[in-house]
Amino acid sequence: MTRPAKPPTMADVAKAAGVSPMTVSRAFKRDASVSEPTRRTILETAERLGYIFDSMAAGLSSRRTGFVAVTIPSINNANFADTVRGLVENLRGTGLQILLGYTDYDMHEEERLVEQFLTRRPEAMVLTGGKHTPRCRHLLEKAGIPIIETWDLPADPIDQVVGFSNADAGRMMVRHFVERGCSRLGFIGGDTTRDTRGLDRRRGFVDGLNEAGLDATRLVAAGLPPVSMREGAQALRDLIERWPDTEAVMCVSDLSAFGALTECLRMGIAVPDRLAVAGFGAYEVSELSVPSITTIDVHAERIGAETAACILGRLDDAAAPGIPEPLVPRLLLRQSTGGVGN
Amino acid sequence: MTRPAKPPTMADVAKAAGVSPMTVSRAFKRDASVSEPTRRTILETAERLGYIFDSMAAGLSSRRTGFVAVTIPSINNANFADTVRGLVENLRGTGLQILLGYTDYDMHEEERLVEQFLTRRPEAMVLTGGKHTPRCRHLLEKAGIPIIETWDLPADPIDQVVGFSNADAGRMMVRHFVERGCSRLGFIGGDTTRDTRGLDRRRGFVDGLNEAGLDATRLVAAGLPPVSMREGAQALRDLIERWPDTEAVMCVSDLSAFGALTECLRMGIAVPDRLAVAGFGAYEVSELSVPSITTIDVHAERIGAETAACILGRLDDAAAPGIPEPLVPRLLLRQSTGGVGN
DNA sequence: GCAAATAACGTTAGCGCTAACGTTCTTGCC
């Protein structure tokens, strides 16, 4: 498999095609001024020699690497995956390529990742969340490239933001429960300091309870993020054991909500009649589940699409960063909290 | 945000620290021979100046980019995500970094992606599946780097393989259904030519039926891959409408199996008594679902881990590729086909 | 006590590509 003969370079192609290396370089670009016959000859020669363009050398010379670095908390999360998909789909054809890494919901791991990514000289950087270590923030601020924070509305953004208010999402769910006539409300997940967005949702939930003058102590820790279905089930047992008269519970994500829901089925707890269950994130499982699960749609894929638009706008002309409108989370009313239909 | 002053280079650090650039270069490596005090001085100077190492230039010079290119069919699939996680986790600390791209289950998109990746001069390449376009195969063969095909057992591998037999998985499920006393079996998914692994599972399923002398025509198309829960539900309706007396059905993945199962609940079809339902992939939803879903565990994360081991072995010494043992899919017996317990 | 080994640096020459200018030749226009 390993070929001892070293692979051909642009100079080899140039020689074989009878032109200068610069002409070969131009032939591989879009708009460069090369006559059509010459371009064809060059591309054919390149293919014949098995020449493969070297983006690394090109990047070093032109100072344009074509990389967009992206950090997400977990690779195994359909929500973030949707955002990445929206990003990639809208970057296709621009020559920009994603450099993806995950932080495991750890700010220090994020810092490590950001530092590693910066050595690749990306042209833009996309982060999930608006909380970072001081050093990480410092690195990003002086990187001299567009920085886009997503999935959050940081009070003091580094550069641009494409996100929504996680706290509002929590508050929104309290309102929904109260309108439904529930007053003893619980929350599952978001206990550690790792998942700051989950914490924000819980904070919004607690704020909503306090504003409504309700008990705001029924909070159950559900394990390290990402909270799994299994941990959601366990947390529901804990919740019911401690506060058996709880009427409604919001879970930090649809996955834990589904776990909690199935535990209700196993324990013989009627949903939503005895206990209403809601999630977050509009995962597909919440729609198909029986009963279907009330959740909050945060337009994950649109976050990616708008982020792509931001990046392209910034790279074309170094214009002032237009600040996109915050996205508004939308409540999807389903059976698990008394919604009708599917 | 954009800083006009151009960022410091290794030469700047060298000057500020009173050493030669080469010494700075060595100070940033592990085992290079630099005295401890000098190294400390250099690293401190670098930090003070805000110097960021340039991996691109380093790669150009040393011909080691530190990239491992990986293609997966879909980013939004917990199975492949597990494999990637296993890979990343076992590559951590080696200085190797993943270059991830997805093919959308399309061989031509894979070819495009592979070609794009090769311009980044990766040190190894990991592919999902063993079917490629001729040109793609040609590119890979002469790339001169370790190529690892996963999630499959191709008859004519390009280089190394870390995978399992999808056909065996299908056959295994037929055997399980037959042992349970079912003889009218259906299969949902895997209709198009895109998902070749899904097709292999269906082929194994059909072969198993033929070997057992059973009807092998109850095959339902379920839409383009990746087959969603929703499509699984729709496919189950189609199946029941066409062959109402079907006793058991295998779905191409747990997601479609869950969709099918929930449709059974909605239609009042008793599972497993009137219809047994099984999936593939050991997604978490299959374990938590009520009833829980029989599935096949293919050790997705281990595929990633063993792939990482392969790569590291090949990069350390260019030894002959040791061929790893094929992984053996494992049947997880659950309630949806008559298994007891959870 | 002296050749040989070792540690800790410095020097030189690229890696493969492109930015920024040159150069040549054609074309159009009054």
Next chain:
DNA sequence: GGCAAGAACGTTAGCGCTAACGTTATTTGC
């Protein structure tokens, strides 16, 4: 016919780093 404008190339000089040698001082073995 003369000249400006453009098309289609070629030349030169790096981009920021490291491999592969030098060089110098210090240590080691017998």
